[in-house]
Amino acid sequence: MKLLVTVKRVIDYNVQIRVKADGSGVEKDNVKMSMNPPDENAVEEALRIKESGKADEIIVLSIGGDKTQETIRTALAMGADRGIHIKTDNELEPLAISKIISKIAEEEKPSIILMGKQAIDDDSNQTGQMTSALLNWPQATFASKIEIEDKSATVTREIDEGLERIKVNIPFVASCDLRLNEPRYASLPNIMKAKKKPIDIKDANSLGIDIGSRIEQLKVEEPPVRQKGIMVNDVSELVQKLKHEAKVI
Amino acid sequence: MSILVLAEHNNIDIKSSTLNTISAASQIEQEIDVLVTGFQCEELAKKIAKCEKVSKVIFVDNEKLKNPIAENIEPIVLSVAEKYSHIMAPATTFGKNIFPRIAVKLDLAQISDVIKIISNDTFMRPIYAGNAIATVKSNDKTKIITIRPTSFDPVETSGGSDVVESLEFETQNNSVEFIDREESQSERPELSTARVVISGGRGLQSAENFKLLNEIADKLNAAVGASRAAVDAGYVSNDYQVGQTGKVVVPDLYIAVGISGAIQHLAGMKESKVIVAINKDEEAPIFNVADYGLNADLFEALPQLSSELDKLNTIQQ
Numbered sequence: 001m002k003l004l005v006t007v008k009r010v011i012d013y014n015v016q017i018r019v020k021a022d023g024s025g026v027e028k029d030n031v032k033m034s035m036n037p038p039d040e041n042a043v044e045e046a047l048r049i050k051e052s053g054k055a056d057e058i059i060v061l062s063i064g065g066d067k068t069q070e071t072i073r074t075a076l077a078m079g080a081d082r083g084i085h086i087k088t089d090n091e092l093e094p095l096a097i098s099k100i101i102s103k104i105a106e107e108e109k110p111s112i113i114l115m116g117k118q119a120i121d122d123d124s125n126q127t128g129q130m131t132s133a134l135l136n137w138p139q140a141t142f143a144s145k146i147e148i149e150d151k152s153a154t155v156t157r158e159i160d161e162g163l164e165r166i167k168v169n170i171p172f173v174a175s176c177d178l179r180l181n182e183p184r185y186a187s188l189p190n191i192m193k194a195k196k197k198p199i200d201i202k203d204a205n206s207l208g209i210d211i212g213s214r215i216e217q218l219k220v221e222e223p224p225v226r227q228k229g230i231m232v233n234d235v236s237e238l239v240q241k242l243k244h245e246a247k248v249i
Numbered sequence: 250m251s252i253l254v255l256a257e258h259n260n261i262d263i264k265s266s267t268l269n270t271i272s273a274a275s276q277i278e279q280e281i282d283v284l285v286t287g288f289q290c291e292e293l294a295k296k297i298a299k300c301e302k303v304s305k306v307i308f309v310d311n312e313k314l315k316n317p318i319a320e321n322i323e324p325i326v327l328s329v330a331e332k333y334s335h336i337m338a339p340a341t342t343f344g345k346n347i348f349p350r351i352a353v354k355l356d357l358a359q360i361s362d363v364i365k366i367i368s369n370d371t372f373m374r375p376i377y378a379g380n381a382i383a384t385v386k387s388n389d390k391t392k393i394i395t396i397r398p399t400s401f402d403p404v405e406t407s408g409g410s411d412v413v414e415s416l417e418f419e420t421q422n423n424s425v426e427f428i429d430r431e432e433s434q435s436e437r438p439e440l441s442t443a444r445v446v447i448s449g450g451r452g453l454q455s456a457e458n459f460k461l462l463n464e465i466a467d468k469l470n471a472a473v474g475a476s477r478a479a480v481d482a483g484y485v486s487n488d489y490q491v492g493q494t495g496k497v498v499v500p501d502l503y504i505a506v507g508i509s510g511a512i513q514h515l516a517g518m519k520e521s522k523v524i525v526a527i528n529k530d531e532e533a534p535i536f537n538v539a540d541y542g543l544n545a546d547l548f549e550a551l552p553q554l555s556s557e558l559d560k561l562n563t564i565q566q
Contacts, residue, residue: 016512017377026381038494094349095358118494122376124361129319129349138320138424141346144487154428158487159342160441160496165428166318172424178494179481214358218371219384226519229540235553238525238543243561246523246540248445248502249469 001055003046004110005080006101007039007062009071010121023219026121035071038116040078040183041176045146046114047079048181054148055111057081061104063097065089069199076194077186083197084108088204088211094122096211098130103207105135110171112153117142117175128175138168141175250334251280251304255326256297257343260290260315263297265442266339268403273396274337275302275404276366282307284329286322288315294413296406303409313420316427319347321420326351328418333391334369340395341441352393359393360385364400378493378516398441399499399520433488435473440489443472446500448491448518449484450476452507452528452547456484461551462506468558474498474518476508492517507547510535527551 012034018027046058060075062068063086072083086100118125132139140155147154157164158177232238242249252274257264274281281302285294286309294308313321338344340362352359365373371386449462466473475489491498493516503521519538526539529546536542
């Protein structure tokens, strides 16, 4: 069984992002970049499935500029077998990304596609569901537990009301939640080994897919800043303020 | 043209997120149809048809729709999609799960988590955990949109057209099967719509200690929430989580207890009207967004807060 994992290079989750003064976007120069956190969970889950003997190859796919290869190398250092880099300098929308992933899936024929449930930059939460629909494979979104059986999998999903379990036939698309597992760190020997693992590079424009953008970003601005309030000395002062000043209790 | 809203419900009651979405739709267009897909929920369909701003309910009743499996709902929406200029759902796990499928099958982009409607094709949405707000314009002929419920006031549950139209639809999908749901049972108000929320973080140190929050929640008629750290540590279940990958809440009063205030948590609560932070670390970033900060040990502060609230209640009686 083959597994396809998709990873995205994003601004590191610890970085306080800065909006560009001209409103054209977010400052990305000289900012620390990392693998999108739930994508790390997707890589980790693929590794665990392989280690359990249920899969024999893990392919990691990423789409973006030249530096995207660093993110692919991170996944290879964690233990994935080979990489595919679809090169583009444009910021593609989830619609275009899902078309590319589907195209690669048709070529590679994985049994499971594992993806992060959402990218922490644009927060769209769309690509997994779109990929599932394009391939006509079932989807298991927001997965916090994946149990692989013979021809199907039982997936526990995190929903607003609590947890839901569904059974999906293989092949399927899983979008991974942060609580699915605890991603491992790559060891130094594995980082060295990863440098020799193959990455296949293709130009996004060579795939014969419409990847044009449909959404115009007119402006990006800072959210309204919240004024820092006051410090109270004790609980009784707090309760008095809430009662008589804020009038919320 | 008119707008289609996909209703979120549990076959008995309409979810408030649907009322918020109808309200958002009414800022664009006055002709609003609501699609209700479920099982043995005709009464519910009638209730939704009575809601303010609703022109008509399209009702599909089928055993396979008892639980909201995305693959089963998607073809129903697609079958009626061409009549509408906008197709909208709440940006809850229900809407997020289904809508991208509809967008891609129509070869359209989706605009997720809209917080403000500028015009019929231009919308505002948060990106980077709400640390930036993007204004985006869709050039697609039909707009596929999910709405952040807390950003729009709900419509009233009366004043609608009272028109329900049945639609027969055979569901073909056999690749997904619903097994079960484990829903948290609570007598307290629902987290995403509560007027007061009290949340705990890693500082609570154990599941047992969340009782301290529950006690105060009961006195304030509040919902209880949590930071991701507290959920990851197993103190409470995932449905308590407030933040970028959890729920967004906008209560009148948000009390953060033992929560340091990572940007991912702030993304879910910083629009609250009044924020209180109780933390023993005076450097905790949560104090930067708090209207009232209390630098104290929560294990001393919470029992005091509980008795102060009792005093207030006694005075009022």
